[in-house]
Amino acid sequence: MSSEATQPGDIVIRLRGVGKTFHRGSESLRVLHELDLDVQRGAFEALMGPSGSGKSTLLNLIAGLDHPSTGSVEVCGQRVDQLNEGQLAKWRASKIGFVFQTYNLLPVLRAVENVELPLLLTNFSAKQRRERAETALRVVGLSDRLEHYPRQLSGGQEQRVAIARAIVTDPEVIVADEPTGDLDRASADDVLTLLERLTKEMNKTIVMVTHDPVAAERASIIRRLDKGSLK
């Protein structure tokens, strides 16, 4: 895994006046209010807040899964809010790594195949894809579990496979939605240690949504969201 070309300290995520309103029939629900946010390259930031505070919505906007109702979202130098759906998909494939609470590995694929999955969208040969997937699994300490199916792995191991999948395309930003939410404390510590390593050794920028104060403590910056506003 290579580190980024630009220097640590660059702003890699920049949100200005971002608002998000959901419409359901005649009702409107304003979830985010005129948010401004700067995240430096290489930062490991935790987003905390009560349920319904807009954490996941904010994460989705940063990850390019949704468009803001107002304001601008710039990630890795790209105005994400100006991209259409097809452009967003391509952009996500190269710039964003995802880590989900429930791992979301495909049960019919082996660990190495799950990690290889995002590389199907690249021009790498089958051999190159395989080599990169094995490297990513080595980074997360699972080089001895390449051929295991998700059902043959523990929860912590599954999440580490998911992290390998998130870094295999060498993205600049990793978004993690409750990555330790389904894990016991020991496994959660392992995963958090791994995320810390990604920032320190590979200069990845990580934005993590969590309810867990212990997990949040491992981040370099903790931001609190309440009723759609950053505190």
Place this chain on the structure above:
Amino acid sequence: MNTLVLSARNLSRNRFRTGLTVLGVVVAMLAFLALRTVIYSWTVAAEVAPKDRLVTRNKVTFIMPLPKHYVERVKQTPGVKATTFANWFGGRDPNNEREMFSTLAVDTNTIFEVYTEMKVPEEQLATWKQDRTGAIVGDVIAKKMGWKLGDKVTLISGIYFAPPDSPWTFTIRGIYAATARSVDRSTFMFHWNYLNDRVPEIARDQAGWLISRVTDPSQTANISQAIDRMFDDRDIQTASQDERSFNASFLASFSAVLKAIDIVSIVILCIMMLVLGNTIAMGVRERTNEYGVLRALGFSRNYLATLVVGESVSAGIVGGVAGVALAYPLIENGIGRWLEENMGMYFPFFRIAPGTALLALAFAVTLSAVAALIPAWRVTQLDVIDALRRVE
């Protein structure tokens, strides 16, 4: 790992359900191939008929007879090598009425000059000709009914009634074999004279139809016309055509049945498509969250649709290939052999046409792709965030 592997692997998630679906495809393929083979074998019976044989029948309908003296006139037509005649007897064994076989009253002297692909040992033929109540039967029906040379056989006829004290009794004098697949090996033939002597005066000297062999097969049309012209000014006129056309016109009377079979074979494939579509739709619904993950990772809507269609086509190919592979032993060696032996007059050659197997495979692939269209469309309509939230 590639897209194809991913599509195929998705089928392994619920092996029981996939197994049942593939089994459904296999059964549909078998049914389709069997029905199409019925149509094929029925029509091929007409197509394999010799080109140098002519059939002359009553112009009104083939169930009305011709005067027997027409035979001599037809024989003398230039280009005709030999002529024989036969009457449909409509006989059946009263002890085994469900067993169907053709029973014909034939001219003993000429029948085997015209039907050269029927082979009877010389001594049996000679014995038959000398015995007025003698019969020659096909090897298949002889084996099935347990008839041996010298056996007495009593038949009843739906056309020619016999008093209880004097039934239609025959002695088996010969057993013929066939040198061509087009020959029905279950025909029962006896002396036309035996029939003629026992029918009422008014029905005597009638021939059901005439069959002629010509010297030049390319001249069958001209010879047919020449024969029919001879009887143009008679009360009973004739219609002659080569045996292939005669068989084809006979088949035409069953065209509604053949069409019905044709339609049923397509309906079966449509049912297969619906079963497959349902399976794929269930799988897609259960995996909504995974499609959300794939979309988040950057896979396009079209890519996901391709995955869904690929999954369905994989099932179609597996079921289609298995169905075709099973069809050959089951249809050709099982049902086919039985039909050829037991219903040879309708299915003398019950074999799967190569084109039919390819057609079945093409249908399996195409319809499995069509079956996935709606589930694939639904996948393309998923909102990535909603899909990620969905947990089955």
